[in-house]
Amino acid sequence: MKIFSIINRSSKLFNDYPSGSRLLVLFAVSTGGMVAYSESRAPEIKDKTLESKKKKMVVLGTGWAGISFIKDLDPSMYDVKIVSPRNYFAFTPLLPSVTCGTVEARSVVEPVRNIIKKGKGEIEFCEAGCTKIDATNKKVLCRSTFENSPIPNRDFSLDYDYLVIAVGAQVNTFNTPGVAEHCHFLKEVEDAQKIRRTVIDCFEESVLPDFSEEEKKKNLHFVIVGGGPTGVEFAAELHDHIVEDLVQLYPEVEGYVKITVVQSGDHILNTFDERISAFAETKFSRDGIEVLTGCRVVGVYNDAISMKVKSTGEVCRIPYGMVVWSTGVGTRPVIQEFMEQIGQGDRRVLATDEWLRVKGATDVFALGDCATVDQRRLFDDIAAIFEAADKDHSGTLTLDEFQDVIDDILLAYPQVEHYLKSNHMMSLSDLLRDSEGNEMEVDIEGFKKALAHVDSQMKHLPATAQVAAQQGAYLARCFNRVEYCKDHPEGPRRFNSPGRHKFLPFRYKHLGQFAPLGGEQAAAELPGDWVSMGKSTQWLWYSIYAR
């Protein structure tokens, strides 16, 4: 099965939005790489006048967000250029498997040119990084880097009418000294390949003549910093790889091998249900994988890490053979600079509104790990909502009047739905009933009081492939329907001005989480508070994702 078709299917599911929760197709892929096309090319007849009328769209990035966007976009409507230093899309959930050779690197990548070719062929691709976004002049500056070229770096600029930023995030070292120099990461395919070679090197070096006991122990100590899903899955894969393969090839050093997971929090997998955390910790303890919780790495040297035990404040030094750093994501410099330019300099992550439009810029959209949706607080609009609902201008709101705006409130402020759910309420109208269930008529102060806590359930979306892929599909749908929705707006009613929003705001559907734990053990958290652990989970998960 090709990654392409998977994305295709998954985005088809997203397109059904906003009807009910569907599951993202994340099934493992069996092949990829450069594919030969035998069909003859269609003759290229370009209508110059038509061409020039099209709006110029530049897309930065070819990760989950960018590719999901490109896949669903109708390329005949825009003059699209993709800019990315990676000319392939990587199926990142399989990177931990690449580190141990369970899955080949080639199987987890799909060339961008294959993906855009399968569309109507109107999309251009430039292998380059974006060095600067110039929102004032609607321009991006790019730099291509080809090591073997006589001119290794080449700068060029592209004008845009619409800019879609999907450059992702970079590894977050939290400014810990030595991390960039000595640690391995699990962000790119090259990272995974490098880890694979390094593990083998650690074993090869340990069996050399004259290698001391202590050196063997050090060399075969594999440390994973960060107990999130990626770090945990890598630890589990590495354990299996060592037990099933490497110990057979290097039997003389079996007794020296050790895997340690260092986690600053109290538990590994702490974004999962706590039953899953406990299950994973038990499984790891049985496998001999040491889990050090409540420990923060404060420095990495070429042969040891330095670690602070939070409870005691004690700092200890642990020799290692290889360290994999997997502790979350940070902002890329080009985004940092852009944020300063548009007045977001004091923020940590680039903010967009619910339509994925970058705040403080025009015609710029951002999605995936490089941005965060800054949900609008209902309370900021409460006066406007009251006024809009109070049709008879009586200064008070009846339940009937309130009923009229409830649907629009639910669409515009997704936190309200979370609030109702967490308070076990059936409908927002319950807020205008007293404890006996009788209708109340409220003035503005009473209305404020009734809705005082609805914003408490505002959440930032996690930096995951699921979010990025859903955002890409959402934004493509908006661009595809922009003409139609001008006359037929499908979004909620505006409270601060007349009319309706053109589009529904983006809303994330959480489709669960999955953590392979080595062997055939895995844990999954599915929508609706389902938790599954143990031997059959992996197959349950695949069967759900493969539908």
Next chain:
Amino acid sequence: MKIFSIINRSSKLFNDYPSGSRLLVLFAVSTGGMVAYSESRAPEIKDKTLESKKKKMVVLGTGWAGISFIKDLDPSMYDVKIVSPRNYFAFTPLLPSVTCGTVEARSVVEPVRNIIKKGKGEIEFCEAGCTKIDATNKKVLCRSTFENSPIPNRDFSLDYDYLVIAVGAQVNTFNTPGVAEHCHFLKEVEDAQKIRRTVIDCFEESVLPDFSEEEKKKNLHFVIVGGGPTGVEFAAELHDHIVEDLVQLYPEVEGYVKITVVQSGDHILNTFDERISAFAETKFSRDGIEVLTGCRVVGVYNDAISMKVKSTGEVCRIPYGMVVWSTGVGTRPVIQEFMEQIGQGDRRVLATDEWLRVKGATDVFALGDCATVDQRRLFDDIAAIFEAADKDHSGTLTLDEFQDVIDDILLAYPQVEHYLKSNHMMSLSDLLRDSEGNEMEVDIEGFKKALAHVDSQMKHLPATAQVAAQQGAYLARCFNRVEYCKDHPEGPRRFNSPGRHKFLPFRYKHLGQFAPLGGEQAAAELPGDWVSMGKSTQWLWYSIYAR
């Protein structure tokens, strides 16, 4: 099919030596890589006294020669250590296919530890390069290199009783300036992977905005220096890759692509039958691959090569996007230094005798591309042969007397057989007949005259995988039979001293050559002056090799 089993089968065939010519199994492989062992390990019970009695053998290298040797050696007889910077064996004939993604890198390598594990597990492997051979003290100095290790370079020494040198050769730049800096090679798996990336980079760079016509032309000019089988196969593979895949992905630059083969001789594939050279040149001309014969590259710069046209002496400069250098092999520094140590400093290649024993050293053997068999001239021994044959000490030799030593002559001096064949003689005894076919009785001068030209057919063996693999299998067989052959010598009679040689000398069986030419076209040269060209050749070749 695993490479291992192929080598296994091919070396079984070699073991049938000296009976008749068999074909080397060189069939394409479909898999490889790290393999998991599920069998439980046998308990290791080491008999220390037995252990200490075993002779120490060090094998340098894990290419065709080294691995073929290791595969066939009985590891229970020696205390074997393999030293090589590469912990895998590479199926080098498939490297040109790796450059274009036709075959994956993983499919052409087999980890050394898998190979030695499948034996009786008595062999040790050290991932290190040999830096110095100390023949006086029977010691090799080694250096391991692990980039990511806190101690990246580590030196150690190993004592040996027997040393088997199979380190191969290195790229020969003929001291042409700029080759090492700017050219790609086709010797290692990494080289092939790098070529693959560079070809794609050349295309990606060419479609960037603001790239001039001239730059596109330069960037998409692929130059291959050397028209031997490797260069020709790569040119053909690259052509197919471009036509079948890349032109579909980068249609806008199709017109700028060009492939050029530069050959200093008058024809490409000049070690093949001339019908094959002509066929290949016609095929290339039809495909639009330019062949520049009689041209010598005199310099390589970062964007152009400088080339001298032999016939006119004119020097021209050709811009390129990528150059692949494929012009033959040179001696590694460690071998050069060893040669000086043992009095071979004035030679170009390390010389061994017919038993693969390095001349000027004791208990040192060399095989594969790093060495050459220095065939003994029959004429140097002619007096001893005459004396041995002249049993009645009459001072003259009758045909009957000569008949008695003919078999030993044929075994000891393989050039004699070539001489007979090229002169269409049935038997060596024909040399002692006059033009009417009558027997002659000759004195020493007459004998010298009759055998004056037999050494004219002495040939150096080509630096090929076939030669290396046959030598490895031959030498392993000698080591396995050393005890038996002490009492039962199987080699030819010694003429300069009493008794027989312990072993038969090494004799190469030429199994033909094969050159894929792109598309489904190929040319093969089989034993017995068979030549096959055209569409079905590839399958003929495979069918022969797969028996």
